[in-house]
Amino acid sequence: MNKRLMASMLTIxxxxxxxxxxxxxxxxxxxxxxxxxxxLKPNHEDGIEVFEVCAACHLTEGWGTKDGTFPQIAxxxxxxxxxxxxxxxxxxxxxxxxxxxxxxESIGGPQAMEDVTYYISTLKMNPDNGKGEWAEGxxxxxxxxxxxxxxxxxxxxxxxQGNAKKFYPRIQGQHYxxxxxxxxxxxxxxxxxxxxDMVKQIKEFSNEDMKHVINYVSRIPVPKEDLAPSKDYVNxxxx
Ligand code: HEC
Ligand code: HEC
Numbered sequence: 001m002n003k004r005l006m007a008s009m010l011t012i013x014x015x016x017x018x019x020x021x022x023x024x025x026x027x028x029x030x031x032x033x034x035x036x037x038x039x040l041k042p043n044h045e046d047g048i049e050v051f052e053v054c055a056a057c058h059l060t061e062g063w064g065t066k067d068g069t070f071p072q073i074a075x076x077x078x079x080x081x082x083x084x085x086x087x088x089x090x091x092x093x094x095x096x097x098x099x100x101x102x103x104x105e106s107i108g109g110p111q112a113m114e115d116v117t118y119y120i121s122t123l124k125m126n127p128d129n130g131k132g133e134w135a136e137g138x139x140x141x142x143x144x145x146x147x148x149x150x151x152x153x154x155x156x157x158x159x160x161q162g163n164a165k166k167f168y169p170r171i172q173g174q175h176y177x178x179x180x181x182x183x184x185x186x187x188x189x190x191x192x193x194x195x196x197d198m199v200k201q202i203k204e205f206s207n208e209d210m211k212h213v214i215n216y217v218s219r220i221p222v223p224k225e226d227l228a229p230s231k232d233y234v235n236x237x238x239x
Pocket of ligand 2: 171193201
C-alpha cells in the first residue's frame with residue numbers, strides 16, 4: 001500500500017475512534033434523536049405513507065419472511081422499534097441492506113420515525129411465523145424451555161413479551177432463523193448494540209443450546225388479539 005493512502009486511512013480511523021461512532025459497541029447511545037422521537041405524537045396516515053418504504057422488505061403486513069432474511073416487525077414495542085431504527089441510522093447496529101432506507105434523506109426526521117414506528121407497533125402479527133424443528137414434548141423442546149426459564153425470562157418475560165419501558169424486544173412470534181442469527185451475533189459480539197448483560201448471560205451457550213432455546217421461543221403462542229385472523233390476511237391500509 002502506498003504511504004499517502006496509508007496515512008489518510010490512519011487519519012480516518014483515528015477520527016472514527018475519537019467520534020466513538022463507527023466501531024463502538026454501545027447498547028444505549030446518548031440517543032438525542034431516539035428520545036426526541038419518543039416524545040412526539042404519532043400521525044396514523046403519515047405512518048402508513050412512510051411505511052411504504054419499509055414494506056418493500058418487511059412486507060405490507062410487517063411480517064418479514066419465514067426464512068429469516070427479514071424480521072417480523074409488526075407488533076413490536078414502539079420503543080424497541082425506535083431504538084433499533086436509530087441505532088441502525090447512527091451506525092451502532094450494522095444493517096447494510098437497510099441502512100440507506102433508514103436515513104433521514106429517505107424517511108425524514110423524528111416525526112416520521114414516530115409515525116412509522118407507532119404504525120408498525122399496531123400491526124397485527126403473523127399467525128404462522130417460522131419455527132424450529134422440535135415440537136412440544138420432544139427432549140429438545142423441553143431442554144429449550146428450561147434454558148428459557150433459567151436465562152431469558154428475567155428480561156424478555158415469561159412469554160417472550162419483552163419490556164417496552166426497558167427497550168427489551170418482544171421475541172414471541174419472531175421467525176426462528178432470524179432469531180438464531182441475532183442470538184449468535186449477540187453471543188459472539190457481532191451485533192454491536194447488544195445488551196451487555198444478555199451477552200454475559202448467554203456466553204456459555206453452545207450452538208445446540210442456542211437452537212433449543214430459540215426453537216422454544218419460536219413456539220411460544222402470541223396472544224390472539226395481537227394476531228391477524230389468518231396467514232392469508234392482507235393489510236387493509238394498502239388495498
Ligand atoms: C432493503 C430492505 C429493507 C428495507 C427497505 C427496510 N428494512 Fe428493516 N431490516 C432489513 C433487514 C435485512 C433487517 C435485519 C438485519 C439483521 O439481520 O440484522 C432489518 C431489521 C429491521 C429492524 C430490527 C428488527 C429487530 O427485531 O431488531 C427494524 C426495527 C426495522 N428493520 C425497521 C424498518 C423500518 C421502520 C423500515 C422503513 C423505514 C425498514 N426497516 C426498511 C431490511 C430492510
Ligand atoms: C439482561 C437482559 C437480557 C437477557 C438475560 C436476555 N436478553 Fe435477549 N435481548 C435483550 C435486549 C436488551 C435485546 C435487544 C438489544 C438491542 O437493543 O440491540 C435482546 C435481543 C434479543 C434477541 C434479538 C431480538 C431482535 O428482535 O433482534 C433475541 C432473539 C434474544 N434477545 C433472545 C434471548 C434469549 C433466548 C435469551 C435467553 C437465553 C435472552 N435473550 C436473554 C436483553 C436480554
